[in-house]
Amino acid sequence: MKKIKVGFIGCGGFANMVYYPSLTEMDDVEIVAICDINQEKLNNTGKKYNIEKRYTDYRKMIEENELDAVYIIMPPHHLYDIVIDVLKRKLNVYIEKPPGITLFQIKNMANFAIKNNCKTMVGFNRRFIPLLRKVKEIVEKKGPIIQAVSTFYKNMYPNFLYYNGAIDILTSDAIHSVDVLRWLCGEAKNVKSIIKSYYSDTPNAFNAIIEFEKGATGILLTNWTVGKRFHTFELHSLGISAFVNCDDKALIYEDNNEKPEIISTFDVAKSNQLYKFYGYYDENKYFITCIKENKQPECNFYDSIKTMELVEQIYKNNISS
Ligand SMILES: NC(=O)c1ccc[n+]([C@@H]2O[C@H](COP(=O)([O-])OP(=O)(O)OC[C@H]3O[C@@H](n4cnc5c(N)ncnc54)[C@H](O)[C@@H]3O)[C@@H](O)[C@H]2O)c1
Incomplete structure (x- = not known):
């Protein structure tokens, strides 16, 4: 080999x-x-x-x-x-x-x-987290995603500076949540945001509503001053809603059924090691496979321009007074 x-x-x-x-x-x-x-x-x-x-x-x-x-x-x-x-x-x-x-x-x-x-x-x-990939597949079987929510909360109070302020929170870290919305919903068409600097001069809460070209609505909710790290996703399509915490499990509700299907993040990944259940192993495997098969990876530099553009749109369309 x-x-x-x-x-x-x-x-x-x-x-x-x-x-x-x-x-x-x-x-x-x-x-x-x-x-x-x-x-x-x-x-x-x-x-x-x-x-x-x-x-x-x-x-x-x-x-x-x-x-x-x-x-x-x-x-x-x-x-x-x-x-x-x-x-x-x-x-x-x-x-x-x-x-x-x-x-x-x-x-x-x-x-x-x-x-x-x-x-x-x-x-x-996040695009390679086994649980999130499985849930996306289940939801999309019912139809395209029409609504998605991407949340990311952390408590970095009182120091909100990444690398002593070399880069802002949204571009450096909350970008994960922005990229997932793109991955789930496609390319953005309209963006409105509310950006706040709570207890600081540094912007530390980025919230946005995004209309995507294919019709989906995406919601971004992030705040770096609140309780603890908590990072979740919602994926909705016709007759199906999934609530996903990739550190734990997903709950999937279908057709008004009160009982959700529950899927454990560790079961899907067949591991409780972070590098496995949080998608790191799989993203590396994917890159190596792309090189072997002479294929350009899906999240190549050119593709990530789009995620950085969406970050820029979130800054530009801040309606907060
Ligand atoms: N995807 C995720 O969930 C996630 C989580 C944490 C960090 N990250 C990213 O990982 C990256 C690294 O973060 P980190 O916390 O490990 O940083 P780090 O500072 O711990 O490690 C960086 C290393 O690079 C070395 N280095 C710096 N300049 C160099 C040079 N010119 N030549 C050779 N080595 C050099 C440093 O000595 C250091 O050992 C960042 O881009 C960060 O955003 C991603």
């Missing part, structure tokens, strides 16, 4: 939590070399996953190894130069969300990817 040879830039917290466990479990992947500017993190990851080739300069890693793909899992404000350099070397690239810090950046990244014939992917993992 041909193994896809991966070079990995970034040995940080999140990569260690979900990417290294996912990729090292796949028979058709070899993490050939890793890179981090922090020697301690580099060595810890190398030792943990038994990866001998370790670099503090990603250019050296790329020049000294034959790679099929490069993962670049780093804070978003440090991403751009490295992504462009790797694309210019005609290598396939995987990055985390957000895809850069501005719409302008992701448009340029997408153009460089097309020009250099690279496969690209942005890790919008």
Whole structure:
């Protein structure tokens, strides 16, 4: 079996939590070399996953190894130069969300990817959560989704700054909820939003109502000052309503039946490990399969322009006084 040879830039917290466990479990992947500017993190990851080739300069890693793909899992404000350099070397690239810090950046990244014939992917993992995928399939059997709700609550009070303020909450993190609405409903046509800065000068609550081109209505409800992390989705179609908490379970009601079908997130994923039941393993498997089959991933850089555009529309159409 041909193994896809991966070079990995970034040995940080999140990569260690979900990417290294996912990729090292796949028979058709070899993490050939890793890179981090922090020697301690580099060595810890190398030792943990038994990866001998370790670099503090990603250019050296790329020049000294034959790679099929490069993962670049780093804070978003440090991403751009490295992504462009790797694309210019005609290598396939995987990055985390957000895809850069501005719409302008992701448009340029997408153009460089097309020009250099690279496969690209942005890790919008919610699209790959086994429970959410199963529920989407069940709901869509009854007809297209006509209404969807995407909620994301956190309590970050009193510090609302991601990376000391390098990027805003909506673009950096609540973007997951925006991307899911696109994935469920298609492309947006009309947007109205209410954005608030509660107990702070920093915008920390983003609420929107979105009309999609195919007719669905999407609702975004997010607030970073409230009780705790709570992240849910509602999917509605003719005669069916699903209420989904991907950390726990989905309740699906059909045809006025009082009793819901209940589906556990752990049962669908056949695992209670976060990297499995929250879609990280499956998004990586998908990227690797796309490279093997010479297919452009669905959530490539070009596609993620649309999600960043919707984020921009939410900012532009704020009706709050
Ligand atoms: N999808 C999700 O649910 C989710 C959750 C958390 C974080 N993330 C994303 O994951 C990404 C990484 O977040 P994190 O919390 O792991 O960050 P982190 O700061 O813990 O890790 C980043 C690593 O990159 C290294 N690095 C920085 N510049 C480098 C360079 N030039 N060359 C090589 N290494 C370099 C740092 O030393 C660090 O080890 C972010 O984009 C974040 O938004 C996604």
